[in-house]
Structures are given as C-alpha cells and as structure tokens.
Amino acid sequence: MPLAALLGPLALIVSLSLCAQEPAAPKKKLPLPGEVFSVAEHAAFVISPAADRRRTPQPWVWYAPTLPELPSKAEAWMFERFLAAGVAIAGVDVGESYGSPTGVAVYDQLHATLVNERGFAPRPVLLARSRGGLMLYAWAIEHPQQVAAIAGIYPVCDLRSYPGVDRACAAFEMSAGALRDSLDAHNPIARVHSLAAADVPIHHIHGDADRVVPLESNSAALRRRYEALGGVMSLEIPNGRGHDMWRGWFESQALVDFVTKHAPATTTRGFGADTETPRKPVDAVQLIGPRGSLMVPENRDGDHLWSFEGGVLTASPKWDSVVTPESYQDFRMHLEFATNVVEGSNPEARGNSGVYIQKRYEVQISDAHGVAAEDYKASYCASLYRLKKPDVLVCRPAGEWQSFDIIFRASRWSGTQKTDDARITVFHNGQLVHDDFAMPRKTGAGQQEGPTPGPIKLQGHSNEVRFRNVWIQRLELSR
Numbered sequence: 001m002p003l004a005a006l007l008g009p010l011a012l013i014v015s016l017s018l019c020a021q022e023p024a025a026p027k028k029k030l031p032l033p034g035e036v037f038s039v040a041e042h043a044a045f046v047i048s049p050a051a052d053r054r055r056t057p058q059p060w061v062w063y064a065p066t067l068p069e070l071p072s073k074a075e076a077w078m079f080e081r082f083l084a085a086g087v088a089i090a091g092v093d094v095g096e097s098y099g100s101p102t103g104v105a106v107y108d109q110l111h112a113t114l115v116n117e118r119g120f121a122p123r124p125v126l127l128a129r130s131r132g133g134l135m136l137y138a139w140a141i142e143h144p145q146q147v148a149a150i151a152g153i154y155p156v157c158d159l160r161s162y163p164g165v166d167r168a169c170a171a172f173e174m175s176a177g178a179l180r181d182s183l184d185a186h187n188p189i190a191r192v193h194s195l196a197a198a199d200v201p202i203h204h205i206h207g208d209a210d211r212v213v214p215l216e217s218n219s220a221a222l223r224r225r226y227e228a229l230g231g232v233m234s235l236e237i238p239n240g241r242g243h244d245m246w247r248g249w250f251e252s253q254a255l256v257d258f259v260t261k262h263a264p265a266t267t268t269r270g271f272g273a274d275t276e277t278p279r280k281p282v283d284a285v286q287l288i289g290p291r292g293s294l295m296v297p298e299n300r301d302g303d304h305l306w307s308f309e310g311g312v313l314t315a316s317p318k319w320d321s322v323v324t325p326e327s328y329q330d331f332r333m334h335l336e337f338a339t340n341v342v343e344g345s346n347p348e349a350r351g352n353s354g355v356y357i358q359k360r361y362e363v364q365i366s367d368a369h370g371v372a373a374e375d376y377k378a379s380y381c382a383s384l385y386r387l388k389k390p391d392v393l394v395c396r397p398a399g400e401w402q403s404f405d406i407i408f409r410a411s412r413w414s415g416t417q418k419t420d421d422a423r424i425t426v427f428h429n430g431q432l433v434h435d436d437f438a439m440p441r442k443t444g445a446g447q448q449e450g451p452t453p454g455p456i457k458l459q460g461h462s463n464e465v466r467f468r469n470v471w472i473q474r475l476e477l478s479r
Helices: 003-021 073-084 101-118 132-142 165-172 176-181 193-197 219-228 253-262
Strands: 035-039 042-047 060-064 088-092 125-129 149-153 202-205 233-236 285-289 307-309 312-314 331-338 353-357 361-365 402-409 412-414 417-420 422-428 431-439 466-474
Touching: 035 101, 042 101, 060 132, 073 088, 073 253, 088 101, 101 132, 101 165, 125 132, 125 253, 132 149, 132 193, 149 253, 165 176, 202 219, 202 253, 219 233, 233 253, 331 353, 353 402, 361 402, 361 422
Parallel strands: 060 088, 060 125, 125 149, 149 202, 202 233
Antiparallel strands: 035 042, 042 088, 285 466, 307 312, 312 466, 331 402, 331 466, 353 361, 402 422, 412 417, 422 431
C-alpha cells in the first residue's frame, strides 16, 4: 500500500485522538446574555453591560452560588438594573463547597482572571444568595481589602444553621468532630472582624419566617456582631417571609441602590501589587520598555542628558527632567528603578530622583537603605515628599532594582474650589507603604493643585538613577 494511503487514516486517527483529549467548553444557561468560560476547570460566567456603559476598571458584582441552575431568571430584574448602571455580573461554580478552602482557592483564580486579564475592578460587590453567603464570606474574610461591599439575599452566615456541621465537614476534608472543634476558624459569623476593620459595608434582606436559614442565627446575629466590631450593616426584614421565591427578594430597590453605589471603584485601594512585577494591563501604555522610551524632556529648549539603552532610561548627571507626553487624572502606574551609588551619609543626596504626579505630588526616590526607622525622614525614599513617611521601610541597596506601584485618584474640584483631596496608594517592592492616603496639598517643589490633569515627571536631580519597565493605565474612579 502506498505510504500516503497509510498516512491519511493515521493522521485522521491522531486528529480524532487529540480532539478527544481537549476539554469540552463549559455549558451554562444564564438569565441574560453573557459569556461562559473555564476557570481552573470550573464553569464561570460574565454578563457585561453594553459597550457604551463600560469603564476602566470595570465595576462588577460577584454572584454566588453559581450552580447549574443559578443564577436564575429570578435575578434578571436586578441584573438588568446593574447592567444599566454599568456594572457587570460574574461568578464561578465551586459546587457545594460551603466556604471551604478548596472553593476559596477557585475564587482566588476567578478574581485574578477578571482583574488581571479582563480589566475588572479589584474590589467587587459580593452578592450572596442563600448558601452563597458561606462561599463569599469565606473569600471576603481572607481578602477584606479586595471587597467593596457585601449584599445578601437570605444568606447563610453560620455553618451550624445550614447545612449543619455533619453535612459540611466533607467539603472541608475533615470529620464532623474536627470541624466542630475548629469551627471558629472556618465559620463566617465568627471571623468578620477583618471585614469590620476594613470598613466593608454590608446590606442583607432576610425574612423573619425563614426556617431553612433562620434570621436570628444568621443575618440578625451577624449584624449584632458586626456592629459590635464597629462595622456598618443594614438589614431589610420582610414580615412573614421565609426561604422562598417571593419576587421581593430579587426586586429590592434598596439592594440594587446599595450595589450600584458601592460597585464603582471610588478609592485607590484594592489594586494591589500581587508581585513586584504585576502583569501589564492590556490597555496600559508602556512608557519605558525594551523597545524604547516615550518620555520627553521637560524643558525642550535646555540641555537634555538622559540616555536610553537596552530597555533602561538613565537620568541626566545634571539637573533636567523628563515627562510623559500626555496628562493624567486617575491612573495606575508601575515603574522599576535603581539608584546610583554615591558616597556620603545623607540619604537625600544619594540616588536622588522622584516621581512627580501631575507635576504636583512627589513620591521620593533616594538611597535610604539601612536607615533606622527612628531616623527616617519624610524626604527619604518612598516618602510623599515632606508630607508623609512610608508606613514600612523596604529600601534595597544602591544599584539594586526596586519597584513602585502607584494608584492615584486626582483631587476633585467645583470650579476653583477643591472638594476632595487627591488620594494615593503606593507599594514599594511589593509592600504597601501608603494606603489610600489623602494628600491635603502639593508636595515640596510641586506645582500648585488645580482641576486640570498633568503629566508624570521623572525628576533629574544630578544623579544617574536608572528606570525600566514603566507603564501606566488610565482609570475612571468615581467621585
């Protein structure tokens, strides 16, 4: 038989074998048009608002439980109102996990996928229906800074009331006795102190005739505990309603208003720095990278001695700076820098440079490695210049690469009157050093505050500080 004749059937067999090995695309019926995809081999979904209502970052509601029949048509009314407000809805099916570590791990992957790959806001509103309360509260308690707010429709808050320790223990991969003995380490109602400390607002709607998930041992008990911890929680209690499909659960205007108020990103919190080199968002602009630098001289008529080579922009040995060609309001920025080696005992004179936001507010760069906390000044590295020292000190030695991740919300104005201070979060080498700090004024030699956007300046301060991998992403943070 000719070789070609043998190869033809063989190729077909190989092709069919490969196709058989490919995982089947997940299938899920949604109450409104959306996208179904896989996260860690679990079915996930996103229902997005119309293109003209989307924003950066995209506000969203995290719905649970995502099960074969949930969310259902019952949620369509409120989902439509979320979409009209520009808020997406998403979730992932973690089965009957009851808030176990296995389910939380999949939730981690959904959050990372939506935030890092799809431009979703880092702080969603969590919407828990029934046993979805166990699932979402378990994740929220471990990630309080990643939660904008929590809404619940007769949510389960205590494993003992539903499904009961005897049924839940298998999901936690332990015996009923072991789970009972360690309940305070796993039960949401016993662990909400982290949410209260992070000022996460909560709103539940829960009936006083619920026999499946009793009000008193769930939402009412949670409210008492949360308020005792200093948290803020509102609770709607429809009279005579149980654990049923009454339309009022899913057509609560108060719940919709709560979600749409808190879903848009309003602060610089939550964006975080999971690593020292977070993934560049698809809509970010690479200001300095392997292919070149977009930075331009601040003074185009004077000397310009900055140099670029091999993906690294080196500052001038004299006194000239570079700026972005465009101006910015709210944004997220990543940059890596290495201070030059300079002899001397004054940290302010060693490796001096700075990141000037809107040419108004400076995040200082200098060689302050080894300076004791009691001697550290607000003019040393990672400080908001002469305004605030970093909360922790993580400076590396001169010559070593370091990183800043800066999330900035511009000041707000009504005409010539400032109505809200600029706010800033800064990570230095992956460590949080300024947490949504409100800046009451410009810093140092920065320009006066005003309502107009401004460029980002990398300061030339007679030190050959090096910069690489600098990118910036515009944000639309709500007022």
